[in-house]
Amino acid sequence: MDSLTCIAAASIISAGVCIGIGAIGPALGEGRALAQALSSIAQQPDETNSITRTLFVGLAMVESTAIYCFVVSMILIFANPFWNYFLSRTGG
Amino acid sequence: MQLSPDNIIYHQIGFVSLNATIVFTWLVMAILTAGSWLITRRLSTGAHMPRWQNFLESIVSMISDQIHDVTRQESTRFLPFLGTLFLFIAVCNLLSVVPGFHPPTGSLSTTTALALCVLVAVPAYGIADSGLGAYLKNYIKPTPMMLPFNITGEISRTLALAVRLFGNVMSSSMIAAILLIIAPLIFPVIMQLLGLLTGLVQAYIFAILAAVYIAAGLKVHEERIHTLTTIDSE
Numbered sequence: 001m002d003s004l005t006c007i008a009a010a011s012i013i014s015a016g017v018c019i020g021i022g023a024i025g026p027a028l029g030e031g032r033a034l035a036q037a038l039s040s041i042a043q044q045p046d047e048t049n050s051i052t053r054t055l056f057v058g059l060a061m062v063e064s065t066a067i068y069c070f071v072v073s074m075i076l077i078f079a080n081p082f083w084n085y086f087l088s089r090t091g092g
Numbered sequence: 093m094q095l096s097p098d099n100i101i102y103h104q105i106g107f108v109s110l111n112a113t114i115v116f117t118w119l120v121m122a123i124l125t126a127g128s129w130l131i132t133r134r135l136s137t138g139a140h141m142p143r144w145q146n147f148l149e150s151i152v153s154m155i156s157d158q159i160h161d162v163t164r165q166e167s168t169r170f171l172p173f174l175g176t177l178f179l180f181i182a183v184c185n186l187l188s189v190v191p192g193f194h195p196p197t198g199s200l201s202t203t204t205a206l207a208l209c210v211l212v213a214v215p216a217y218g219i220a221d222s223g224l225g226a227y228l229k230n231y232i233k234p235t236p237m238m239l240p241f242n243i244t245g246e247i248s249r250t251l252a253l254a255v256r257l258f259g260n261v262m263s264s265s266m267i268a269a270i271l272l273i274i275a276p277l278i279f280p281v282i283m284q285l286l287g288l289l290t291g292l293v294q295a296y297i298f299a300i301l302a303a304v305y306i307a308a309g310l311k312v313h314e315e316r317i318h319t320l321t322t323i324d325s326e
Contacts, residue, residue: 053161057304060297064252067259074266 004086011080015073022069029062096262097194098201117196120183151179155299162300163307170306173213177206178299185261185291189284195291198261200254207254210302211246218309227309253301260294 037055041048097112104110131144141149155175159167181197188195196202218227231242264287271280 050161053158053300056293056297057300060256060294060301061252064256064259067256067263070263071255071259074262 004083004090007080007082007086011076011083015076018069018076019073023066026062026066030059033058033062096199097196098199100194112194113196113199113202116184116194117202120180120187120196123187124179124183158300159303162303163310165307165310169217170303173209174299174303174306177209177302178295181206181257181295181298182292185295186288188261188265188291189288195261195265197257197294198265200258203254203258206257206298207250210253210305211250213302214246214305214309217306221310230309249305253298257294257298260290264290 033055037051040051044051097116100112101109102111102115128148131142131148134142135145136142152171152175155178156167156171159170159174163170184195184197187193188198197206215227218230221227232239233242264283267283268280268287271283
């Protein structure tokens, strides 16, 4: 395999692994947070506004790790610097 | 497939390029300004108010209430900054359902600029509130050893703010583009609807997080007043 094929295969595989593994943690965390918030709302319906707002902010915080994984895999697939470098070397 | 509207270039003069991000940012700014001007031209305080005035008033009072709930202070100081952030991001994200519109928030340069505004606004509000010395003391609390961690936290949360918004908006437009290839009939519409929801939620989260960071910079002052009042009452 030449280096271009190696880079393409490694990028695609690692992009899939990155988003696949990176989605597990935030999914578990968000599920736990949501379940806890729902039971809190069931216990104290008066505090729904405050709980919902805090839940949204917390979910955004938790979700940002998954978003990082997504951005990294998108960069690996669509804007890979190594790929562009070797493509320009072989082309020029 | 375009990763960001920065790559769509309409016009190039030397090294200055007019890309889609700039064009659509100005478009959104023009819509917001012209809309506000048109609506606030004929304001009335009577029982018969124009329906658009009602619309704007409900939005502004909602933002003001939310800011008041988060910062637990008078919201008039923060309303211009946080309200503008929310309205700009919300309009950008909502207009992304219009065909041919590339949301400027789907570009990392726009979101970084917004996050840098927050990075500057936090110490600005903090210093205006409690003075330079008292604000800088926040960084060496609880011990001076925490100084690098506090500074790192400040920078990393700015980065997280920028990448979160960019990632969410970019992903929703990317999903729409991918689904158009796989299942072009009905699914893209559903994902666009979901994109509307996440776009609005992201605008809300950006503004709320900015409010939380600003409120955290003011905390010392508030606590001092609080302890003073508790001492007084005892």
